[in-house]
Amino acid sequence: MGESMAFHSTDRRERYHELWPQLYALTCxxxxxxxxxxxxxxxxxxxxxxxxxxxYLVRGQELVLGPFQGPVACTRIAHGRGVCGTAxxxxxxxxxxxxxxxxxxxxxxxxxxxxxVVPICVDGSVVAVLDIDSDRxxxxxxxxxxxxxxxxxxxxxxxxxxxxxxxxxxNLVNRLPC
Ligand code: SME
Numbered sequence: 001m002g003e004s005m006a007f008h009s010t011d012r013r014e015r016y017h018e019l020w021p022q023l024y025a026l027t028c029x030x031x032x033x034x035x036x037x038x039x040x041x042x043x044x045x046x047x048x049x050x051x052x053x054x055x056y057l058v059r060g061q062e063l064v065l066g067p068f069q070g071p072v073a074c075t076r077i078a079h080g081r082g083v084c085g086t087a088x089x090x091x092x093x094x095x096x097x098x099x100x101x102x103x104x105x106x107x108x109x110x111x112x113x114x115x116x117v118v119p120i121c122v123d124g125s126v127v128a129v130l131d132i133d134s135d136r137x138x139x140x141x142x143x144x145x146x147x148x149x150x151x152x153x154x155x156x157x158x159x160x161x162x163x164x165x166x167x168x169x170x171n172l173v174n175r176l177p178c
Pocket of ligand 1: 052073074077081082083084085104105106107108109112115131133
């Protein structure tokens with residue numbers, strides 16, 4: 001597909017549905033985890049214009065900053081801290097309409113107003129979280145959570161050793177070009 005993406009819809013869910021096959025095509029031949037996370041962060045930010053998109057990787061009892069797009073961010077987050085550490089500890093997606101109302105929210109930027117965090121799991125354990133920040137209040141809802149959880153299923157395949165072994169959510173299968 002080259003290194004460009006094309007979109008037609010302005011509806012967010014439709015846009016996710018346009019993005020997933022293009023992102024899959026961009027990553028399905030690539031076994032390098034960092035490369036795939038980097039392109040995923042860029043693709044999500046480019047597609048929706050989010051303020052910050054990135055990954056935090058589980059490293060012992062902390063999350064450590066991984067590939068991201070956007071302003072510089074905090075490097076380490078403890079288990080159970082902030083939105084990311086809570087999503088990891090509770091192994092669930094968290095959608096925050098107003099970051100100022102989330103107890104313990106870690107403000108990497110004062111411009112971030114709302115946030116969604118989705119864990120990426122391998123064999124039932126969280127290996128990373130996808131974190132997306134918006135500079136608009138209430139920018140995320142159940143549609144984002146549902147779609148990003150599909151993405152997390154695809155991304156979990158990137159974490160399986162050195163092997164090229166991509167898991168694909170059943171909802172995505174019909175839209176995949178590879
Ligand atoms: N707000 C996050 C920290 C990461 S930055 O948003 C990039 C949190 O509370 O975990």
